Amino acid sequence: MINKRKMIWQVLGATALALSAGTVSAQAPEKFKFSLNWFAVGDHAAYWVALEKGYYAKAGLDVTLENSKGSGDSIAKVDTDRADAGLADTVAVLAAGARGARVKMVGMVFDKTPLNFFSRTDSPLTKPKDIEGRSVGAPAGDGQRQAWPAFAKLHNIDQSKVTWVNIEPSAKIVALAEKRVDVVGDYTTGLPFYEKAMGKGNAVMLPWADHGFDLYSMSIIASETTMKERPKALRAFLEASYQGWRDVMSDPKSALAIFKKRVPEIDVAIIEPNMMAGLDLMRTQMYADKGIGWIDEKKMCASTDIVNTYMGLPKKVDCKTVYSMDYFTKVAMPLAVK
Amino acid sequence: MNNALRKAAHSVTSRWPAFAIFAGFILLWQMAVSFMDIREYLLPSPMAVLNAMFASEIRWAGHIWITALEIVGAFVIAGVSGVMLGVAIAWSSTWAKALTPFLVFVNTLPKVAIAPLFLMWMGYGVVPNMLIGALIGFFPVVINTSVGLTQIDQDIVDLGRVFNAPKWKVFLKIRVPNAYPYILSALKVTATAAVVGAIVGEFVASQSGLGYVIITTQSSMNTPVAFAALVWTSVLGLLLFGFVAVLSRLLIPWAEDV
Numbered sequence: 001m002i003n004k005r006k007m008i009w010q011v012l013g014a015t016a017l018a019l020s021a022g023t024v025s026a027q028a029p030e031k032f033k034f035s036l037n038w039f040a041v042g043d044h045a046a047y048w049v050a051l052e053k054g055y056y057a058k059a060g061l062d063v064t065l066e067n068s069k070g071s072g073d074s075i076a077k078v079d080t081d082r083a084d085a086g087l088a089d090t091v092a093v094l095a096a097g098a099r100g101a102r103v104k105m106v107g108m109v110f111d112k113t114p115l116n117f118f119s120r121t122d123s124p125l126t127k128p129k130d131i132e133g134r135s136v137g138a139p140a141g142d143g144q145r146q147a148w149p150a151f152a153k154l155h156n157i158d159q160s161k162v163t164w165v166n167i168e169p170s171a172k173i174v175a176l177a178e179k180r181v182d183v184v185g186d187y188t189t190g191l192p193f194y195e196k197a198m199g200k201g202n203a204v205m206l207p208w209a210d211h212g213f214d215l216y217s218m219s220i221i222a223s224e225t226t227m228k229e230r231p232k233a234l235r236a237f238l239e240a241s242y243q244g245w246r247d248v249m250s251d252p253k254s255a256l257a258i259f260k261k262r263v264p265e266i267d268v269a270i271i272e273p274n275m276m277a278g279l280d281l282m283r284t285q286m287y288a289d290k291g292i293g294w295i296d297e298k299k300m301c302a303s304t305d306i307v308n309t310y311m312g313l314p315k316k317v318d319c320k321t322v323y324s325m326d327y328f329t330k331v332a333m334p335l336a337v338k
Numbered sequence: 339m340n341n342a343l344r345k346a347a348h349s350v351t352s353r354w355p356a357f358a359i360f361a362g363f364i365l366l367w368q369m370a371v372s373f374m375d376i377r378e379y380l381l382p383s384p385m386a387v388l389n390a391m392f393a394s395e396i397r398w399a400g401h402i403w404i405t406a407l408e409i410v411g412a413f414v415i416a417g418v419s420g421v422m423l424g425v426a427i428a429w430s431s432t433w434a435k436a437l438t439p440f441l442v443f444v445n446t447l448p449k450v451a452i453a454p455l456f457l458m459w460m461g462y463g464v465v466p467n468m469l470i471g472a473l474i475g476f477f478p479v480v481i482n483t484s485v486g487l488t489q490i491d492q493d494i495v496d497l498g499r500v501f502n503a504p505k506w507k508v509f510l511k512i513r514v515p516n517a518y519p520y521i522l523s524a525l526k527v528t529a530t531a532a533v534v535g536a537i538v539g540e541f542v543a544s545q546s547g548l549g550y551v552i553i554t555t556q557s558s559m560n561t562p563v564a565f566a567a568l569v570w571t572s573v574l575g576l577l578l579f580g581f582v583a584v585l586s587r588l589l590i591p592w593a594e595d596v
Contacts, residue, residue, distance in 0.1 A: 072557050072559060076379075076380065080380070095558055095559060096379065096559050099378060099379040099559045099560075099561075100377040100378055101379065101559075139557070140553040140555075140556065140557035140558075141554075141556075141557025146558070163545065165462065165544070165545050166540075166543065166544050166545070166550050166553060167457075167462075167543045168454070168543065170454060171454040171457050171458075171542055171543060174454065174457070174458055175462075175543065178458050180457060180458070180462065180543070311558075
């Protein structure tokens with residue numbers, strides 16, 4: 001004989017269980033692929049933290065993080081839907097847009113520009129004009145290389161007196177250390193890598209932000225498909241990622257432990273200062289007011305202006321169409337402005 | 339004279355299957371781009387590439403010259419050193435036992451990994467790229483030279499001995515001509531290796547050259563120009579390959595067309 005009361009309680013219990021399982025729905029989590037711009041570097045920690053702490057899972061996303069060979073590679077992946085979102089440098093995104101790519105920036109990583117020149121203490125660059133008569137090494141597609149004409153114009157540098165040499169990413173630090181080139185273009189966050197090769201105190205930086213140059217750099221991009229067909233997933237991904245950033249800022253040591261656990265190949269001794277230098281680029285008034293990842297229209301348009309004017313692209317890019325704040329959720333920054 | 343002209347014309351027209359393959363490939367490419375709405379920065383059309391090959395915004399002549407220099411240099415170094423090493427191996431079995439394992443080791447080293455080391459030791463430029471290309475291309479010449487010098491019909495060697503010819507004369511008059519076809523077929527491989535080496539070297543560090551154009555325009559997504567540089571690179575490779583073919587025709591006219 002069926003115990004009706006018992007059965008009713010069982011059905012109610014099962015229903016309650018099903019309803020409480022997951023905030024999005026009782027379906028399996030959505031797959032979401034995020035292409036990182038490079039091999040492991042400090043500013044990737046936030047996404048690993050969000051993954052490890054279950055922020056993505058809580059939002060109903062089954063996220064995979066994938067390495068790439070530079071911003072160009074990441075943009076191509078996202079644009080062809082081989083990834084749903086990715087990391088890419090703003091200048092690369094704008095250049096790609098001029099050539100028909102349909103990705104948009106939906107979040108910003110660094111608010112202050114990390115663009116910078118490294119030189120040696122035996123022949124340092126102390127001011128921008130010093131670069132005349134020197135050789136500068138950088139990989140193809142490098143941020144410094146691409147924004148150089150604008151920087152040169154700003155400081156009245158005679159571009160014909162500067163020789164740019166193409167050097168592949170893995171060889172550029174050695175090229176500077178072994179005096180094959182006088183200067184190398186690389187982000188300020190790269191200092192620990194240069195000090196490891198050249199010895200502490202032997203690498204000299206010339207941060208462009210200290211010399212009147214500002215430009216958006218590392219950003220989060222999404223494809224047209226993701227924005228149109230999966231806006232909820234994209235918004236959830238961004239919010240969870242910014243929560244990851246929040247945790248990196250409040251507790252860098254645990255963040256590094258998670259990073260090392262997920263990517264055992266990293267050298268924590270270098271990644272730690274690399275990551276901390278990146279945080280400095282986010283401790284701005286803008287992020288303190290508006291939240292991590294905010295894109296400011298004025299600054300985006302100023303960045304686009306620089307690219308349109310100096311990079312000789314096939315067509316001009318409209319700053320209003322290259323980014324979108326439709327998927328932004330405010331996650332407060334736990335650190336004070338620097 | 340007429341005969342030579344007729345022969346030359348025939349050697350071009352008899353290659354119509356090759357032209358057909360190329361034409362078919364280009365047609366398919368153009369159709370894919372037109373009908374599949376492929377974005378230009380992912381795959382440009384053949385026309386876009388052709389236009390880019392003669393675009394004035396790129397100093398093509400300068401870049402082609404640099405890479406051509408590297409390729410020819412790599413080819414010559416690989417050829418000369420390869421033949422010398424092959425001769426050493428064929429001349430005495432002691433040399434053969436000593437050299438062969440080491441040469442095999444050098445040949446298996448991935449040159450893409452060695453190129454950054456060259457940058458450290460020698461800096462960047464035409465000469466390091468020549469050496470990288472030579473490193474990739476020398477081994478087939480060594481092997482084929484030594485095989486060509488030793489795989490001989492014993493009767494012919496015996497004939498030399500009958501005439502009391504000293505070892506070096508047998509070498510020069512009998513072994514060396516026997517080796518020509520082997521060496522020349524190895525040089526065809528070396529021609530392509532020289533191209534690869536030059537481009538690999540330029541990818542690692544360079545200021546000019548077709549490899550420099552490829553990598554810098556690829557990263558700024560200027561794909562038509564990157565493809566154009568690729569086409570110019572293969573033109574150089576084909577020219578060098580053709581040169582070896584002509585050399586074969588002159589040195590070993592008795593051999594069959596490969």
